[in-house]
Amino acid sequence: MSEIMEKYRFCPYCSGKVETRYVESEGAKRTICSACRKVFYYNSAPCVGALIVDRDKILLVKRATPPYKGYWDIPGGFLEAGEHPKDGVIREVLEETGLRVRPLEILGIFMDKYGAESRDTLNIHYIVEIIGGEAQPGSDAGTLKWFSKNNLPEKIAFRNGREALRVWQSKNSQCSA
Numbered sequence: 001m002s003e004i005m006e007k008y009r010f011c012p013y014c015s016g017k018v019e020t021r022y023v024e025s026e027g028a029k030r031t032i033c034s035a036c037r038k039v040f041y042y043n044s045a046p047c048v049g050a051l052i053v054d055r056d057k058i059l060l061v062k063r064a065t066p067p068y069k070g071y072w073d074i075p076g077g078f079l080e081a082g083e084h085p086k087d088g089v090i091r092e093v094l095e096e097t098g099l100r101v102r103p104l105e106i107l108g109i110f111m112d113k114y115g116a117e118s119r120d121t122l123n124i125h126y127i128v129e130i131i132g133g134e135a136q137p138g139s140d141a142g143t144l145k146w147f148s149k150n151n152l153p154e155k156i157a158f159r160n161g162r163e164a165l166r167v168w169q170s171k172n173s174q175c176s177a
Contacts, residue, residue, distance in 0.1 A: 013038055044111065044122040048089040049076030049161065051107055051127050051168050052099065056149045058168065060156075061096050061141035067115050068157035074125065074164060075141070085124045093128065097144055098136040101128040108167050110160035123160040127168075 016035025
């Protein structure tokens with residue numbers, strides 16, 4: 001159940017009392033206004049990540065801000081409203097690394113939680129290729145560094161990043177065998 005919606009006591013549409021209860025027709029608990037009957041849905045926030053690869057190496061960024069400050073991360077972030085994931089991954093990589101990239105394929109989709117509020121996220125990870133730019137860390141990235149698939153750092157931010165890297169390592173191992 002949505003921790004965020006449970007924090008609200010009154011409906012933003014009619015000011016009626018908000019309650020959380022089981023809705024038979026939906027087979028789930030929902031947050032509902034007791035007056036106007038508006039149902040408030042809580043959805044996972046869409047995010048993108050870019051696996052910038054060069055043969056058996058991958059470019060990671062060291063996070064300069066919480067959460068996971070000082071941990072290594074796959075470049076990426078939250079999508080803007082209405083933004084296509086391919087456009088979002090291109091934007092995020094440019095912001096965090098100074099590189100222009102082209103998405104080649106989707107590596108996978110991973111569920112996770114973000115931040116102290118444990119916001120649910122849906123993370124779409126792409127394999128991308130560099131098509132231009134100059135590698136330099138953005139405002140929320142302290143350092144950029146290439147890592148071998150067999151020598152990844154121990155401190156990887158976010159479960160979805162660790163899962164994506166395992167999939168990439170496995171896929172990369174199968175291709176080189």
